[in-house]
Amino acid sequence: AQKVTQTQTSISVVEKTTVTMDCVYETRDSSYFLFWYKQTASGEIVFLIRQDSYKKENATVGHYSLNFQKPKSSIGLIITATQIEDSAVYFCAMRGGGAGNKLTFGIGTRVLVRP
Amino acid sequence: DAGVTQTPRHEVAEKGQTIILKCEPVSGHNDLFWYRQTKIQGLELLSYFRSKSLMEDGGAFKDRFKAEMLNSSFSTLKIQPTEPKDSAVYLCASSLGGTNTGQLYFGEGSKLTVL
Numbered sequence: 703a704q705k706v707t708q709t710q711t712s713i714s715v716v717e718k719t720t721v722t723m724d725c726v727y728e729t730r731d732s733s734y735f736l737f738w739y740k741q742t743a744s745g746e747i748v749f750l751i752r753q754d755s756y757k758k759e760n761a762t763v764g765h766y767s768l769n770f771q772k773p774k775s776s777i778g779l780i781i782t783a784t785q786i787e788d789s790a791v792y793f794c795a796m797r798g799g800g801a802g803n804k805l806t807f808g809i810g811t812r813v814l815v816r817p
Numbered sequence: 818d819a820g821v822t823q824t825p826r827h828e829v830a831e832k833g834q835t836i837i838l839k840c841e842p843v844s845g846h847n848d849l850f851w852y853r854q855t856k857i858q859g860l861e862l863l864s865y866f867r868s869k870s871l872m873e874d875g876g877a878f879k880d881r882f883k884a885e886m887l888n889s890s891f892s893t894l895k896i897q898p899t900e901p902k903d904s905a906v907y908l909c910a911s912s913l914g915g916t917n918t919g920q921l922y923f924g925e926g927s928k929l930t931v932l
Contacts, residue, residue, distance in 0.1 A: 735919045745906065747923040793860065797919040804873045805850065805919050807860040 704729050706794050708808035715784055715815055722769070723779045723811045725794030733799030736777045738766070741791045741810070750792075753777055755799070784815045819844065821924035823909050829930045835897040838927045841890055842911030848918050851875075851884050851894050852908045854926070860908070863894065867914060899931045 705728040715721045727736065736753045751763045753770050761768045769778035777796075781788055794808040822841040830836050842849050851863040864884035865873035875882065881900075886892045896903055906928050910921040 737919050739921075745926055747908070747910075747921075749920050749922070752920060795919070803918075804862055804865045805921065806862070807852075809859040 704796060704798060704804075704806045706796055706806050706808040708794055708811050710811045712812040712814065715813070717786060717815050717817050718783055720780060720782045721784055721788075721813055721815075722781075723792055723794075723813070725777050725779070725808055727775050727777065727794070727796045729775075729796065729798055731798040731800065731803075735797045735799070736768075736770070737795040737797075737805070738768070738777075738779045739793040739795060739807075741793065743790070747793075751779070781813075786815050786817065789813060789815045821909055821911055821922050823907075823924035823927050825927055826925065827928050827930075829932065830899045831932055832901060833898040834931075835895065836899055836929065838894040838896075838907050838909075838929070840892045840894070840909030840924060842892070842909070843922050844890065845913070846911035846922070847889075847914035848912040849886060849892050850910045850912070850921060851892070852910065854906045854908055863907075866892065867918075896929075899929075901931045904929055904931050 707726050734755045738750045741747045751766045753761045753768050765782045767780045791810040791812045793810045795805050797803050797805045824839045847868050849866045853861045863875040866886045869886045884894045906926040908926045910923045912918050912921050
């Protein structure tokens with residue numbers, strides 16, 4: 703069975719600094735896909751970035767980047783130059799590589815970016 | 818392009834009632850997911866359809882929860898009979914599928930309150 707664990711309940715950072723969130727996962731699949739999502743205060747959930755397990759290079763999209771450490775089953779999210787609008791709950795998720803595999807989410811990390 | 822549309826946005830039910838939540842996925846998407854979100858349990862998968870076929874029925878949610886995909890552009894989630902512990906936000910999401918399964922587009926959710 704798949705499992706995704708986010709141990710940080712909440713993080714507070716000052717605007718324009720960098721925030722890092724942790725996520726560890728468990729899977730028996732040799733190939734899998736990892737994702738990060740953002741849920742804003744309005745409840746909207748949006749996809750941010752993904753990492754395919756077979757790719758060695760860390761994914762980067764805008765000011766989001768990933769720290770993929772496969773031997774540690776870890777996929778951290780890094781947000782650089784944070785803005786007030788980055789305040790949200792961030793979810794880590796994974797899907798196994800087989801056809802029809804479901805997406806499993808972590809419990810989420812709440813990030814507060816303060817002025 | 819239209820995103821995922823969920824109706825109703827809010828629903829109040831008495832214990833024991835039957836409620837039906839509706840979802841229209843993004844046009845052309847092959848995968849459809851129903852999740853339940855609570856503060857304690859986070860995002861829990863209720864059902865997962867691929868090309869209208871049920872791939873995952875959410876295990877513990879089988880007895881009173883039933884999701885259906887009547888066609889590729891419409892899905893329903895029936896809860897029968899409702900219990901106060903069912904109070905939560907119910908989220909529908911869709912995905913292109915294939916290598917993009919996991920990159921979900923979420924609806925705004927249906928907030929259910931069971932009295």
